[in-house]
Structure formats: C-alpha cells, structure tokens
Amino acid sequence: MKATFYEGNQSISVGPCIPVPPAAGQVQIRVSYCGICGTDLHIYLGHMDKRVKMPQIMGHEMSGKIEILGDGVTNWKVGDTVTVRPLDACNECPACKAGNSHVCQKLKFIGIDTPGAMQALWTVPAHTLHRLPAGLSMAHAALIEPIAVACHDVRMGAVKAGEYCVVLGGGPIGVLVALVAKSKGAHVLVSEINPFRIELCKQLGLEAVDPRTVDLVEKVNADTGDAGADVVFEVSGSLAGAETMTKLPRVRGRIVLVAIFAQPTPVDLFRFFWREVKLIGARVYEPQDFDEAIALLAAGEVPFTKIITDVYPMSQLKKGFEEMASGGNVMKILIDCAEV
C-alpha cells in the first residue's frame, strides 16, 4: 500500500501508506482513483508552500470504498462506494451560522489543509461522504468533485435554457462548466488558446474558439443580435480573461468568477455601472451540487468522462504534473491509487 508525498521544490516521492484508524465520526476509505486538480498543480509548483504541511499527501477528487467505520458512524457500511466532499467547516463562524458552511471562514479543505486522497487508505469525516450509484465506474466517479464545482458555478450563475453563455478558459473546470451549462439548455461558447483543448471541446459537442484569432466581442454580439452574453464564466484566471469578461455581458448579464486571481487585477468597473452587470463569486460546492453532479454523471447523457486523457500509477504523479505545467495535450489526469 502506497502513498504519494509532495516534499517541496517540485519533488514527489512514493512511499508506504500509513493508514490512520478512523476516530469517532470518521471512516477509512480504500481509494480507487484520484484526479489531479489545478490546485494540486499549484501545490506541486510551490505556490502554496506556506499553507501545506510537508510531506503533503495531495488529492481530493476521488472515488473509493469504505474500509473501516469509526464509532458512531451510521447510514454507512463497509464496502459502500463513495466520493468525498472535501470540506470541513467549523460550524461556529458567522458564515457557518448563516448557512454558508461551504465558505466557512475557518474552512479546512481536506487534501490541502489535511492529508489528501493520493494514497491507498484515506481517513475522513463521515459527514463528507456521498454515495455512488450502483454500476458507476470508479474511474469516472473521480470526476464527481470537479463536476460538482461546475454544477455550483452554473447554479450561482442561474443559467437558464436558451441563454447564451461564454466560458473563458477551456481547462478541466471550464469544460465541465460548459458541459453543465449546455445540459441546462444554454448555448455555450468556450474561449481557449490551447489547440488540443479546443479540439477536445469540439469532440464534446461544444463550440470553442481561440480569442487570438476570433474577436470574441464581435462574435458574441453577432450571435446575440447585439444583446451580449447572458452569462460569462471567467475560469482562465488571466489578465486577458479579466479584461474580456466585462466586454461580453448583456445589460443585466452576469459574470461568474470561478478562477483564482492571486493579485489585484485591472477591471473595467465602468461596464458594471453602464450595463448593470453583476459579478458573482463562486467557490467550491454545497451538498446539492454533489448530488446533482452524481446524478448527471450517472445518467450518462453528458460526455464528462471524455475529459479523462490519462490514468497514471502513483509512480507517475510527477510526470502528470509536468505535463499539466507544460500546457501539453492533457485535460484530466487520474492517479490509480488502488495499485498494489
């Protein structure tokens, strides 16, 4: 039984997994698969060295089977297949008390602020569990967490059938947002500069353009009879995205801010005034977003699983990070955590 460790300075090691016996209210899970998230890449690149405790076991996009139940855990049994909503709220801060515990002011993100899922056996609070439907592929189930992000983003944007949406940034989250928005009956345009990702979007049935060769503002205005987009999802985290996001919405249109901007960024605030545009910050997910993600994935009608471009053994985790960092021909990479 193995575990992977981030040791700083873009160093990854694979060593023995030391299982943690579940305390009361916890479960131990035998992990099947764990996707590599963009946040994991940030950790690998050293951007979060102040937050993580090295050696850090990363990973929070996972599927697995319950191995051991801690005391007092009801409604679950050994062998149940699950995924984890990796949020541990304090339940005491003003945000928690107001019913927004997913954005708890002292939120512990499991797998960042605590050990993560890229190991054979993972111990987490039972309140984080969501049940997998019978028959769902364990590899596919590792997509539930990022699909839940997308469900949350689309819900925060209140996307309705017939609306015109633009997704700025066609990485894994952007593509999942696009697919979920499309599943609501919206028309979705993805703006992305990586040719591999543009091509993958097209294979997924999404309209995708390179904003360096297509004038997005002209295209959106032409497509919408000069109204502008109903909803813009900024998922790129780029200066160009922050500049473009304000140019596209219609009067009273919405911008959903999904990306993480590390620095204050120039924004054309005039456009918010001029067109009464809303900017809506969206972070992680609530339980209902996980439920929706599981239902959408299990229904099999949306081609989410085509974003899985590679499944690597733990020993190739570093290779996965390097491919992601190089902007290569990858979308979502899964790590097989069940290897002996």
Place this chain on the structure above:
Amino acid sequence: MKATFYEGNQSISVGPCIPVPPAAGQVQIRVSYCGICGTDLHIYLGHMDKRVKMPQIMGHEMSGKIEILGDGVTNWKVGDTVTVRPLDACNECPACKAGNSHVCQKLKFIGIDTPGAMQALWTVPAHTLHRLPAGLSMAHAALIEPIAVACHDVRMGAVKAGEYCVVLGGGPIGVLVALVAKSKGAHVLVSEINPFRIELCKQLGLEAVDPRTVDLVEKVNADTGDAGADVVFEVSGSLAGAETMTKLPRVRGRIVLVAIFAQPTPVDLFRFFWREVKLIGARVYEPQDFDEAIALLAAGEVPFTKIITDVYPMSQLKKGFEEMASGGNVMKILIDCAEV
C-alpha cells in the same frame, strides 16, 4: 427668461431662454429649481466635451410646472407640478425589449445628450413626467431625481431591515443612499474624508467616519461579530474605494457599484471567489424608483432636504461648480430657475 450655457473650458454664460414649442407627445415645463449633479460638474470640468453639444444647457434634477401641452398628451394639464425622469430610451434595442429600457443601449440622457433644465422653460417628452404631491416644496422636489438614484441603488442591493451597510463616499448620492438604506431599517456606516460632509452626516443621524483615522475593516468586523458587512455601496469612484470595497463584505455579501470609474481599476478579484461576494452594477433608475423617492420625500420622515446647502441664482452657477470642484463646504446646490 434666462438660460445657462456651458461653452467649454469651464466657461458658463447666462443668456435668454429660447423656449421650444412642445411637439406631439411633449410638454413644456416652467422650471422651478434644478440641482447641480456631479455629472454636471464633470461636464463643466470638460470631461464630457466629446459627448455634449456646446453651448450645452445642463441640468436634470428639477421641479417645475407644466406650461404647455403638446398634441396627444393626456393625463396631464397645464399647471400640474412635476419632476422629470430624464431618460429617453429607443424602445428597440435588446435591453429595451428585455424590459430594461432605463439602461437602453442607445439611451439619451436628457440634459446631457439633449438640452437640460437650467433654464426657464424646458421641453421634454411627456413620458418622463412624475406628478408631485400637493404641498411638496418645489425646492425640495428638485431632490427627487438623486433620491431616485439612491432608491434604485438600495433596491439593487436588496437591503433588508437589520442589515449592516457601508457607504464608501459621503457626497450627495452617498448620503442619499445612506438615508434610504437607513429608512429600510439597516444600520449604515458612511466612510468619507471631507470633515464638512462627515459632520453633515452626523447631523442627519448617520454614523460617519474618516477612513484615514478609523480602520474600516477592523470597525466593520468588530461591529458585525467578525461577519463583515451585508452590503457595501461604492460611491466614491476612488482607487481607495475600489480597494476597500472588497475587504468589507461578509460571506455572500453584496457590493453595489454606484460610482463611475473612468479607467480600469485594480480590484482584488480573489475576495469575490473566497467569500462568494457579488458585485452589482447600478445605473440611474426605473419608474418605481421615482415613485418611491417621491413617496419617501413627501412623507417627510427622512431628512433628505438637509443636504441642500445653497440655493443660487443662475448667475452664480459657475460659483456653484467652483465650490463643488474645490471640495468646499457644500453638499447639494440648487439653482433657482424661476428668477425673472
């Protein structure tokens, strides 16, 4: 009968008013009072020389009596006291067709894109009229337009009783926003650097602080049990305001963007993500905001009229602009347009 003219280069002249006979659907109004708006100051300072047609008669915060009815104007009679909602929409663009004609994509703002009210007789479309209640002071009625701005901003911010609001910028619009928010039962804190305006806020029953001597973030967190503000109104249009606005809201709090930012401005987009904050652009008003402003003013319970610091004859319009531009001891200056 006189009119005032902006002739470029901070030059104001007073000359004869040349009345425009009302066409079908228009009315001619004998103007009583007209407030000087911050936008008029922008025109005076030359910031809008590309937009206005010189010589420009400014002014859109007015009260008056109907002098002549154009053909086909029903529901109004000569002598009715009125104010004007100075928006002329195209009724054909996507925003108009979607029911947002106050933010028409080809909006003509009457008094900026057409001649304004700082003259004895003013001709406008009858659809812009709102009736004044019997007994309302004509001077006070010149405040209805900026109060309607405040009613719109507070409505867009969905302020509820018991909420904690911060208004960044205690000029006329900021103070009116604060008063309207307070009338909803909210606690309101005004942040302003001008000592005269801080003192006036206090006389109006508003809590007001200078953010250079009081740490706003500390104060708001202390006042709200570390939750943060429910609603922040950015009315200052300053770099400092754009920086502060993101630091104050609670999880899922709202920022209402009222000010006009001429240039792209650094914004901490991370806070929108981190706390799921919303930014809501707010511009002008809808008919219901005028109705609310009139009702609030007529009820006499909110001390709106104390913001009137001076009433000048037309010949002193330039003096009014200079006092506003110098940041002196002024809040709202009215021009008496009824002078012979």
